[in-house]
Amino acid sequence: MVQKLEFSLGKQLGNPLFNFDDCKSYHLNKKNFHEIKPASPKRKIAFVDGGNQEIFHAPNFSIQVNRVYFSMFRNNERILPKSDIPTKIEFISMVSSEYDKDKKEVFYETSIFPSLNDYQEYLPLEKDLSFSSKERAVMLGMQRYDIERVSSIARRFAEWSFSRHVIQNEMEDDDMIVRDGSLQISFANEDKYSEEAFKAAQKENVYFTGLSKTSHLYTDTGLSLIGSIQEFAEECGIDHDLWCYYPIADRWAPTHKAVIMIAKFNSCSDRIFRFEILREQFQKMDEYAILNVLSSIADNSKDFCFPGYPYGLIDADLRARVRSEELDIYRTLILSEISKKPELLNKFNFHVRATDSHDILNNIAGD
Amino acid sequence: MDDKFQTIGQIIGGGSSRILIREKDGSKLELGGLLVIDDADDQTLILQINDLEYRSLIPQSMHELASGMNLEGLGTNLEFMEPQLRNYIVSRSKAILHLVDGIPRIPKTLPTYFNSVRHITEKDLKFLTKPKNPLYLGDVRSGSKILNLPIYIDASEAIPHHILIPATTGRGKSNLVKVMLWSLLDLDNFGILVLDPHDEYYGRNELCLKDHPNNKNLVYYSPDAPAGTNTLVINIKSILPDHLKEIINFSSAQNDAIYRYYNTFGNEWIIKIVEGVEIQDISFKTLQVLKRKFDNILGVYFDELGQFQSRNNIFSDTAGKTTIKDVINSLEDGKIVVIDTSRLLGDAEMLVGSIITETLFNRYQRYKLEGSLNEKPKIGVVIEEAPRVLGKEVIEAQGHNIYSTIAREGRKFNIGLIAITQLVSLIPRTILANINTKIILGNEMAQERAEIIGSASQDLSDDNRTIASLDKGEAIVSSIFTKFAVPIQIPLFEEYCSEHIKESEHQNSRSKREDKNIAFI
Ligand SMILES: Nc1ncnc2c1ncn2[C@@H]1O[C@H](COP(=O)(O)OP(=O)(O)OP(=O)(O)O)[C@@H](O)[C@H]1O
Ligand SMILES: [Mg+2]
Numbered sequence: 052m053v054q055k056l057e058f059s060l061g062k063q064l065g066n067p068l069f070n071f072d073d074c075k076s077y078h079l080n081k082k083n084f085h086e087i088k089p090a091s092p093k094r095k096i097a098f099v100d101g102g103n104q105e106i107f108h109a110p111n112f113s114i115q116v117n118r119v120y121f122s123m124f125r126n127n128e129r130i131l132p133k134s135d136i137p138t139k140i141e142f143i144s145m146v147s148s149e150y151d152k153d154k155k156e157v158f159y160e161t162s163i164f165p166s167l168n169d170y171q172e173y174l175p176l177e178k179d180l181s182f183s184s185k186e187r188a189v190m191l192g193m194q195r196y197d198i199e200r201v202s203s204i205a206r207r208f209a210e211w212s213f214s215r216h217v218i219q220n221e222m223e224d225d226d227m228i229v230r231d232g233s234l235q236i237s238f239a240n241e242d243k244y245s246e247e248a249f250k251a252a253q254k255e256n257v258y259f260t261g262l263s264k265t266s267h268l269y270t271d272t273g274l275s276l277i278g279s280i281q282e283f284a285e286e287c288g289i290d291h292d293l294w295c296y297y298p299i300a301d302r303w304a305p306t307h308k309a310v311i312m313i314a315k316f317n318s319c320s321d322r323i324f325r326f327e328i329l330r331e332q333f334q335k336m337d338e339y340a341i342l343n344v345l346s347s348i349a350d351n352s353k354d355f356c357f358p359g360y361p362y363g364l365i366d367a368d369l370r371a372r373v374r375s376e377e378l379d380i381y382r383t384l385i386l387s388e389i390s391k392k393p394e395l396l397n398k399f400n401f402h403v404r405a406t407d408s409h410d411i412l413n414n415i416a417g418d
Numbered sequence: 419m420d421d422k423f424q425t426i427g428q429i430i431g432g433g434s435s436r437i438l439i440r441e442k443d444g445s446k447l448e449l450g451g452l453l454v455i456d457d458a459d460d461q462t463l464i465l466q467i468n469d470l471e472y473r474s475l476i477p478q479s480m481h482e483l484a485s486g487m488n489l490e491g492l493g494t495n496l497e498f499m500e501p502q503l504r505n506y507i508v509s510r511s512k513a514i515l516h517l518v519d520g521i522p523r524i525p526k527t528l529p530t531y532f533n534s535v536r537h538i539t540e541k542d543l544k545f546l547t548k549p550k551n552p553l554y555l556g557d558v559r560s561g562s563k564i565l566n567l568p569i570y571i572d573a574s575e576a577i578p579h580h581i582l583i584p585a586t587t588g589r590g591k592s593n594l595v596k597v598m599l600w601s602l603l604d605l606d607n608f609g610i611l612v613l614d615p616h617d618e619y620y621g622r623n624e625l626c627l628k629d630h631p632n633n634k635n636l637v638y639y640s641p642d643a644p645a646g647t648n649t650l651v652i653n654i655k656s657i658l659p660d661h662l663k664e665i666i667n668f669s670s671a672q673n674d675a676i677y678r679y680y681n682t683f684g685n686e687w688i689i690k691i692v693e694g695v696e697i698q699d700i701s702f703k704t705l706q707v708l709k710r711k712f713d714n715i716l717g718v719y720f721d722e723l724g725q726f727q728s729r730n731n732i733f734s735d736t737a738g739k740t741t742i743k744d745v746i747n748s749l750e751d752g753k754i755v756v757i758d759t760s761r762l763l764g765d766a767e768m769l770v771g772s773i774i775t776e777t778l779f780n781r782y783q784r785y786k787l788e789g790s791l792n793e794k795p796k797i798g799v800v801i802e803e804a805p806r807v808l809g810k811e812v813i814e815a816q817g818h819n820i821y822s823t824i825a826r827e828g829r830k831f832n833i834g835l836i837a838i839t840q841l842v843s844l845i846p847r848t849i850l851a852n853i854n855t856k857i858i859l860g861n862e863m864a865q866e867r868a869e870i871i872g873s874a875s876q877d878l879s880d881d882n883r884t885i886a887s888l889d890k891g892e893a894i895v896s897s898i899f900t901k902f903a904v905p906i907q908i909p910l911f912e913e914y915c916s917e918h919i920k921e922s923e924h925q926n927s928r929s930k931r932e933d934k935n936i937a938f939i
Contacts, residue, residue, distance in 0.1 A: 129500060129503075317495055353496050354499045356477075358495075362499040
């Protein structure tokens, strides 16, 4: 096994690999390392994250609890919203699928129920959450829309939509917003919401960025891109405390309008992360401006618990996460409503399973 | 909003015996502090903090790593962001009072979850009113903060039900007694006998009870009496065998001898023993032992010239015939009688006390029979080092004495003890249970605390740490006459009495001026 490992990892680092025709990747090059200098920019940073968990489940439908959260920091001090936008929105979504035998396609439909009416304005429209499996842009890396994947659709759309409101209500010139994850979209109609968010950011001159804990990018020799760049940094003797690496690839895909970089945000940490900036903004920025944005993140990435990763995202993850303890509460609420209609309850009991708590635990462990 | 009403914490869990409150950063909650929760309309809950602890949302290992990096000068790029949010203090508190429309009840319900908590203010305790016979103890204290709210107990209830003042040395027992006596001097209807082995209450050379504006209520006896006070001389003939027997352990042969002498010589019995007058059937050896004992304890002997002598000049064969009666009369007049027993050995001091209290007790028993007891002042007897007379061992060896009798039965005759002790554990539970007011000062001995807690009028089982941490002058009043165990700060006597003197002078001059004005009109 060790031999096997040696072989797999002993490969050439290779070059970034993108399986898209529209993509041109660059060779690894020492010149692409840039030092991030501590600058402590005074800008406001908003961090956005969302979470969802299934509470009921049947082969053809799924009921989810969703939560989207944001927080803002300046000089590493939390700042509270100045508008009346809530810091978190919660809603229940119900996704159902139906197979049309004649057309040989699956229709997906999602309904959403905000836990407070006030949240409605931050949520996507139900009509945008319905589509068929044959529809345009059956998105990347997703050959089929199984119900499990689709069930996160409402949360994803809500993240975009909520981000837009955050930008419009709370952010000013030169501020930035950091999303948990990449700026890539993967569902039909998702672009409608992402584009609105991007437009708002451009209008207010707020940097729209994303930071991914994990990255599914590889090199053409099959190694992980992040690991390769880390190794490459060592090979090249990069001794900057903090650095970032770009460009990695040039890609013009309507589903991914961002420039990818790899960055190390804290000298005390070995971890490096994938960071993205909205392409249209990136192109207008000089190197100083780019590194200045990165140093804003670095400044927020000093927490002992997860050095090198922004505290704002740790916080957002913690608050957005739907915990298994909460699920029972929602289940009970829903069941008590259903039980007012005995026939429905009967049917429900036949076809629907409360998502087993073992499932949930596994999901968490697998995170 | 008034700073006093600021939220200083929030309920985050617990149960009826321990309500957990997260402290708002920087609120500096204190052990023993009083907190208030304003629950639904006109329902207020008063809590007391029993314990404080650190909590953190960050795993302990992370703290330890961080501290290691700090100490070793590594990781200067790292910090804990928003420390006030993630590291905090949780207090464990107990609900001690439930106020409904301002009326105190025993708490039976829990306050609303997540409710906010504030510091106590004087207004919250406005049900604590001044009783008819106010005996001042100190001011309400929340942690170490002192409220502008004096605490009084009603002397006419509290004294006959006995008061215990337990504390280790130097925590302010004597200071408290001074404050109490000062306040009692203002009341006319209480006779207090103070056996003062340190001669510290009268104030021979310093500010003390003699300086009270109402010092006509004070009577002082001392072997070395300053002008205008009374010389403490006790006629040896007023001592009866029973008085001695309670205090001193005699063998049965000695016991027999004592009664033989008493039966033979009447109230000259001690003189005859000390003189060495032999009587039939009493061995010379026993007589010699008794002679030596009386010399040791009372300091009385016969010199070479055959003269009766008293080493401390307190016991006389000729003078002091009315002393006991005078003392009792003063007490019956509602005066405070301080007896300087500093020249007496412990047993002799107790003996003097016994003679007085026993005589007094008999008199009050008679008053009760005659139905005139209620016209008489209530009596309190202040004794230092109470286990000398209330201790288990003493009672087991010598049987009940007048003090333990008062502890058990004095209430019926309006006579109570104000007992001071460092060691509560030496006093039997049965006696402790009869003492219905305890003014608990600091105590670092765990066993003593357990004993104090076990015998308190309120459930103080959670107050162990609090009692251990009481500073000089800080106390908890646990009494059947208080609605809850009230934490108080006893003022430093010198400051308290100078203040009081100034006040009363001011009042005097004002009333004089007013007199003048009237005269002018
Ligand atoms: N209420 C108080 N406020 C401030 N200081 C006090 C208070 N009470 C006592 N002290 C300080 O503590 C000292 C000791 O007090 P005190 O003599 O009353 O103690 P005690 O308990 O009677 O000691 P002992 O066991 O020696 O008789 C005093 O001299 C005084 O300085
Ligand atoms: Mg003392």
